[in-house]
Amino acid sequence: xxxxxxxxxxxxxxxxxxxxxxxxxxxxxxxxxxxxxxxxxxxxxxxxxxxxxxxxxxxxxxxxxxxxxxxxxxxxxxxxxxxxxxxxxxxxxxxxxxxxx
Numbered sequence: 100x101x102x103x104x105x106x107x108x109x110x111x112x113x114x115x116x117x118x119x120x121x122x123x124x125x126x127x128x129x130x131x132x133x134x135x136x137x138x139x140x141x142x143x144x145x146x147x148x149x150x151x152x153x154x155x156x157x158x159x160x161x162x163x164x165x166x167x168x169x170x171x172x173x174x175x176x177x178x179x180x181x182x183x184x185x186x187x188x189x190x191x192x193x194x195x196x197x198x199x200x
Contacts, residue, residue, distance in 0.1 A: 122148050129155045 115123070126148040130141075133155045142148040193199075 119145055122152075126152055133159050 122145050126142060129135075129152045135155055142151045
């Protein structure tokens with residue numbers, strides 16, 4: 100501004116209302132936390148932002164459900180294997196104690 104000999108005043112027009120500010124903050128937070136990112140294509144209107152937040156939360160819930168079920172399947176597989184090994188060990192001990200061939 101000194102080189103131009105012109106005073107620059109920061110005037111902000113079209114300040115968004117409180118609801119738009121909160122929705123935008125929620126959209127930015129959800130997109131950052133879900134690792135979707137705030138990329139080239141982003142929501143502009145409140146409706147788009149609300150839809151995007153709901154879609155991101157639904158995706159996060161589906162992600163948690165899938166990984167939870169996979170973890171449960173693996174856990175059951177190892178539990179069954181441990182039970183089988185325990186019974187096999189007991190059977191081998193029984194054979195050894197009673198002198199079965």
